[in-house]
Amino acid sequence: MTSKPRIGIAGIAIESSTFSPHRTGLDAFRVTRGADLLARYAWLSGELGERAEWAPLLHAVSLPGGAVESGVYAELKGEILTRLASAGPLDGILLDIHGAMSVVGMTDAEADLATAVRAAAGPEALISTSMDLHGNVSRGFATAVDLLTCYRTAPHVDTWETRERAARNLVDRLASGGRPHKAWVPVPVLLPGEKTSTRLEPASGLYARIPQIEAREGILDAAVWVGYAWADEPRCQAAVVVTGDDAALAVESARSLATEYWRARHEFPFVAPTGSFAFCVGQGLASDRRPFLISDSGDNPTAGGAGDVSWSLGELLDDPAFSSGSTAIHASIVDPAAVSAASTAGPGATISLAVGGKIDPGPRGPVAMTGVVESLHDDPVGGRIAVVRCGGVYSILTSRRKPYHLVRDFTDLGLDPSTVDLVVVKIGYLEPELYELASDWLLALTPGGVDQDLLRLGHKGISRPMFPFDPEMDDPDLEPVLL
Structure with missing residues (x-):
């Protein structure tokens, strides 16, 4: 690529409990566009920012709450798509989201958003997502995007580092060309964040493996999602995605992380007494x-x-x-x-x-x-x-x-x-x-x-069997799928 790639920035970021009667309206979101959106990312003023032409679309972020009102989601999504259409041809999209947005009447809001962005951006554009590790990664969502990464700490002290990594992965891939393989595997475990803090084992050891896997030749990124425990949707569960040019190594690495997560499911403690x-x-x-x-x-x-x-x-x-x-x-x-x-x-x-x-x-x-x-x-x-x-x-x-x-x-x-x-x-x-x-x-x-007592919440929409709801369930099939 001889000229700078053009990359759009967009996203709707919120964590939404479907067990809360609260509803998230438009006034809960801080919406940025134009120069204000570009100013959100300090790294755009440095070397990474110089490597591409960045087109601000729309970003909306809210304090976590109840499910987003359907009309609010439609309005924000609609503006993203309108701005995307008027931005001209884009080589890539940086999709800055949380990953656990619930919308009234929907069961996989992020897949809906990513699929719509994919359709508007066209099949050639690369989409890179930055996510919270408490987000959800359904097959539909993972299929719609090209590059996925998430936080590696909880409490989250690497939020901006993760967004920069998602942007750098995108710019690097646009420079080198080609789409990486994605090895995706859901893990039927759903635990609250207070049981999966990276301050403690086994989460600390599991997440410590990610940079080691990422450093392997042929691997671009490795990510482990805990999932979001307080939404009652089929996508709510842990997931592993490893991206890279070496398909076999990506599959092997994803299988290894998923197997380790599953084997440790009984060992995750609450972060405090x-x-x-x-x-x-x-x-x-x-x-x-x-x-x-x-x-x-x-x-x-x-x-x-x-x-x-x-x-x-x-x-x-x-x-x-x-x-x-x-x-x-x-x-x-x-x-x-x-x-x-x-x-x-x-x-x-x-x-x-x-x-x-x-x-x-x-x-x-x-x-x-x-x-x-x-x-x-x-x-x-x-x-x-x-x-x-x-x-x-x-x-x-x-x-x-x-x-x-x-x-x-x-x-x-x-x-x-x-x-x-x-x-x-x-x-x-x-x-x-x-x-x-x-x-x-x-x-x-x-x-x-x-x-925190998930069993008394009354989940009905999650995929079963699921640990800890079905503690005696058989070992699942953890063979990754290449997307």
Whole structure:
């Protein structure tokens, strides 16, 4: 190729729980186009950016949540296809997605998007995808694209590295010519991310093998997907894809990774000690380690939870320890009506509220609380935020769904996690800053749209047999398919 290849950039990225009653609307997405889309990728200003002409189409990304409204997906997909058609001939597409998007009325949204992009771009264009390892790779999706890669760490500290790798693989392949072979094999295991963290074995060892395989002559990329446990769709399961020019080596490598994953299925531990919420609170209060963090894992908004399940807040408010000297921060409940009432009352006012349980009622519905408005804040993600103290419980109420992953998420509100007995966070595994902050930590098995106890969620649409739903199932056929 004598001239620079022309590469379009597009994607719709969200992780969606079909077990959450939350629905993701257009206002949940941050949509970028044109120069703003190009500015999203720092590596475009360097050597990689100089090797191609990059055509920004449309990228939309949302905090995880419930299934995307069908009309919203149709609108975003339609604009991508329209912009693709008007961009002129493209040699390649960088498809920057998550891989676990659910859309109301669909069972494989990413395959639908990739197939549509393929049809619009034409059969000669190469499509390279960057994905989360918690995404899903159906045969239909893997067939529609040419190059696939995903994160190799959980918690994800290599997100931008993965996007750059997907882009570099694409540029390199356009320069050298030809399509690589894809060895794809689904693995009938569906585990939550909190059981497959690369901080621990066996996931750490499994993912450590990927760069070694990738370094082999004839291999371009190797990737292992855990899959997304909180959507009830046939594509939800682990998968391995190895791409390369040596078809036999790609098949051998994919088979080896898939077999190792299957053999280790019983060995994946939770990333922290677990228990009921009451057990975790009791352990935390009895401990002398501070700060002591508890993950309210069932309503984690960064896994797709609604963010307003009131179970853990209600448990804290009912616990007499917090009316007799013990203290806790609860982060958080999304409830715009409660925030509005707190804002109207103002700091220092005592107010009575019915908090949470309005998107996802859970087992409690809205929780009654009477407390003092400690402070009010405006946040670019959470919108208007109120901190309401009820006894020793500092409850963070937001007008929009917001994750609490950083120390400054608390200190910006005038809260110091190190000065209270417990910090309860709607999260699964702790993100790096909170992981470093925690003197001790427990994972509470709480209810919600991303309940860690998969067996009580009631999956009906996944392919069976599937581990752990069918623990005595026979060994599956793990022979890779060349696509």
